[in-house]
Amino acid sequence: MAHSETVDRILDAAEILFAEKGFSETSLRMITSKAKVNLAAVNYHFGSKNALIQAVFSRFLGPLSRLMEQGFKEKGWEQDGRSVPSLEDILRLYTRSLLRIPTNHENGVSIFMRLMGLAYTQSQGHLRRYLEQEYARTFRLFMHFVKESTPELSKEERFWRIQFTMGSVAFTMSSIQQLTEILEDSASAKADPEAVVNYLVPYLLAGLQAAPLKSKM
């Protein structure tokens, strides 16, 4: 249940394989052979494959939630209070929290982002439900801040812009590995997640703050 050598090995192997191939395309046998544990270990320690998938996520999500809420407090932001952080501050806090998730592997951050992208697009019913339940609080907080920072937008327009924003993040992060490889072939610079975020924030900021379209062309 709690901590164990075997449990960690399974989680380490699983998160890598899930990120590489997706959930359905990764079999328990791939995981257990990569982790060098017995096949039955997954069902023994986690109960089922779906439970393992959720366990992989919660190992990331726990620390991430704590990082974000800690950031709120440090900056003195309160949901009920009157302080209204700027959009850039909000985006910076969220992206920086993402980048600072503690992980085992070197590419842990990339892996987690890829997993989040997969979770959103690959419509695994149980996972979506789990994330919504586990993350409703953090997500609503983000919505709240965006709302206070973009009072000029209509409710609908703001809703869609948040979707576009999440789409950029999820999609980019879900393919960040392949993308950086493409870029490193042509250009010379090594593109780590931190650099990508520095490109991402101004883009998202401009999109969220854009003047709405008045009339259709």
Added chain:
Amino acid sequence: MAHSETVDRILDAAEILFAEKGFSETSLRMITSKAKVNLAAVNYHFGSKNALIQAVFSRFLGPLSRLMEQGFKEKGWEQDGRSVPSLEDILRLYTRSLLRIPTNHENGVSIFMRLMGLAYTQSQGHLRRYLEQEYARTFRLFMHFVKESTPELSKEERFWRIQFTMGSVAFTMSSIQQLTEILEDSASAKADPEAVVNYLVPYLLAGLQAAPLKSKM
């Protein structure tokens, strides 16, 4: 091979189920029972499940490519020529082409967009290869126009912004069905793909044209 009642029924059922569940999560038996044809019909007419997946895409991509190239010619844009369309014109042309793909079902456009999103995130090797090969021309044309319209951006910055843009489109469209349902619950307006595009274009435009970040915070 060519046209047949059975072939169409299989394609119709397959594209809906793929869009709903994903490729790996959809079995041939689900498809054939929904299409009310024999299980062996898929392998008889298409050869394999992977070939069926590609057939589903080519039924969309053929008309889409023709719509886009027709748009280029109508506007007098040429890849080698000197005419430099504005970014907004480019985005408008691409999104309008997407919206005008001829389909059988009522929600055909949403289905196709969802499929494109899945194709990009769900790393189906064969499908990615097929799309890159089939679509290289159209994609490079888009890159070319964006490059000419954003001369102030560095090569790297432009690369990433194009990724962010594609992410917004792919992600939003891949979940447009669920998202509109959410919105229709809270708000009253019905959000069809055309309306979403009218929200999307200004957002993307602003992001692509944003001033690059000078220094890291």
Added chain:
DNA sequence: GTATGTTTCAAACATTCGTTTGGAACAGTT
């Protein structure tokens, strides 16, 4: 040392998967 609770392991389980098979049904031609 014996007993107890936990973890590991090889083997088997039942299902489901994509694919193949061989003949029936059908259409068109000679």
Added chain:
DNA sequence: AACTGTTCCAAACGAATGTTTGAAACATAC
């Protein structure tokens, strides 16, 4: 009528899946 090529269909195939089993191995306590 007899032949030919295409399409359909029930049935089966082998492989792979997630899960379960029951005994072995291990550790810890009495």
